[in-house]
Amino acid sequence: MSFPKNRMRRLRSSPVIRRLVRETMVSVDDLIYPLFVREGKGIKEPIKSMAGCYHFSADTIGAEAADVASLGIPAVLLFGLPDKKDEIGSLAWAEDGVVQRAIEQIKRAAPELLVITDVCLCEFTSHGHCGVVEDGKVDNDSTCGLLAKMALSHAQAGADIVAPSDMMDGRVKCIREALEENGFENVAIMSYAAKYASAFYGPFRDAAESAPAFGDRRAYQMDPPNAREAMAEIALDIKEGADMVMVKPALAYLDVIYRARQRFDCPIAAYNVSGEYVMVKSSAAAGLLDEQAAMMEVLTAIKRAGADMIITYFAKDAAKLLT
Ligand code: PBG
Numbered sequence: 001m002s003f004p005k006n007r008m009r010r011l012r013s014s015p016v017i018r019r020l021v022r023e024t025m026v027s028v029d030d031l032i033y034p035l036f037v038r039e040g041k042g043i044k045e046p047i048k049s050m051a052g053c054y055h056f057s058a059d060t061i062g063a064e065a066a067d068v069a070s071l072g073i074p075a076v077l078l079f080g081l082p083d084k085k086d087e088i089g090s091l092a093w094a095e096d097g098v099v100q101r102a103i104e105q106i107k108r109a110a111p112e113l114l115v116i117t118d119v120c121l122c123e124f125t126s127h128g129h130c131g132v133v134e135d136g137k138v139d140n141d142s143t144c145g146l147l148a149k150m151a152l153s154h155a156q157a158g159a160d161i162v163a164p165s166d167m168m169d170g171r172v173k174c175i176r177e178a179l180e181e182n183g184f185e186n187v188a189i190m191s192y193a194a195k196y197a198s199a200f201y202g203p204f205r206d207a208a209e210s211a212p213a214f215g216d217r218r219a220y221q222m223d224p225p226n227a228r229e230a231m232a233e234i235a236l237d238i239k240e241g242a243d244m245v246m247v248k249p250a251l252a253y254l255d256v257i258y259r260a261r262q263r264f265d266c267p268i269a270a271y272n273v274s275g276e277y278v279m280v281k282s283s284a285a286a287g288l289l290d291e292q293a294a295m296m297e298v299l300t301a302i303k304r305a306g307a308d309m310i311i312t313y314f315a316k317d318a319a320k321l322l323t
Pocket of ligand 1: 118119120121122130165166200201202203204205217272273274275
C-alpha cells in the first residue's frame with residue numbers, strides 16, 4: 001500500500017493516538033540517581049561543574065536518600081570523596097570510610113532504596129588513577145585484589161549492589177569470589193563492562209576530585225572507536241559473575257547499547273554521564289533549548305537503544321515529570 005492510501009500521519013494526528021502507538025516508555029522504575037558523599041558535617045554544597053548536583057556528608061545524605069526514595073526512584077549510585085588519599089587508595093576499604101558510613105545512613109533513612117556503590121580507586125589514590133601504579137603504569141592484577149577488598153567492605157556496610165568501574169581485567173571474578181567467600185552471595189554485581197575512555201567524564205572528575213595527576217586512562221578504559229570489543233568485554237564480565245552490565249557513556253554509544261541488547265539477555269544499564277548532562281543543562285541555561293524536552297528525549301533515546309536502566313543526574317527531575 002502506498003500514498004495516498006497509506007498516510008503515516010494518521011497515527012500522529014493527536015496526543016492520544018500518539019500515546020497509543022508509542023513504542024518506548026521511560027519509567028521512574030528505570031532510573032538510578034548518583035550521589036556524592038564527602039568527609040565533613042552538615043554539608044550540602046552545590047557542585048560547580050554540575051549544576052543541580054550536590055556534595056553531601058554522611059550525616060546529610062540520609063535526608064537526600066529519603067527524598068530520592070519518595071520520588072519513586074529505585075536506586076542510588078554512591079561515590080565517595082575521602083579527606084586523605086594515598087598511593088593505593090587504602091581509605092576505600094576502611095570500615096569507617098566515608099562511603100561505608102554513608103551506606104549505613106542511607107539504609108537507615110530509606111531502607112527500601114537500593115544502594116549501588118561505585119567500586120574504583122581513582123577517588124582514593126593520590127595519583128588519581130584507578131589502580132596501583134607501578135613503573136608509571138596501572139598494574140592490573142594487584143589492583144584486582146584491592147577492588148575485591150573495597151567491594152567486600154561496601155557489602156559489609158550494607159550495599160545491595162557493587163559496581164566496579166575501573167576496567168581492570170578479571171576484577172569481576174575477584175569481586176565475586178570475595179563476596180562468595182564471605183557470605184555475601186546475594187550482593188549483586190553491576191559491572192561497568194564497556195566503559196570508554198571518554199571526554200564526557202570531565203565535569204565528574206571535577207566533582208569527584210578524581211582526575212589523573214599524570215597521563216590518561218586510555219591504557220585501561222576502552223578505545224571509543226571499538227564496538228565489537230565491547231561485546232567481548234561484556235561476555236567476559238557475565239562469565240566472571242556479573243549480574244548486570246553497563247555501557248558508558250550512553251549518548252555517543254547508543255549503537256553499543258543496541259548491539260549489547262541484541263546479543264545478551266542480562267539487564268543492561270547505561271550511564272548518561274556528567275558531560276552529557278552538562279551539555280543539556282548549560283544549553284538550557286543559555287536559553288538555547290527546552291531543558292525538560294531535551295532531557296526526556298535523551299532518556300527516551302537511551303531506552304529505545306535497549307537499556308533497561310539509566311544512571312542519570314536527571315533522575316530526580318525526570319521522576320517528578322513522570323509521576
Ligand atoms: C571512575 C568513574 C568515572 C565516572 C564514574 N566512575 C570517571 C572516570 O572514569 O574517569 C564518570 C561518571 C560521569 O562522568 O558522570 N571511577
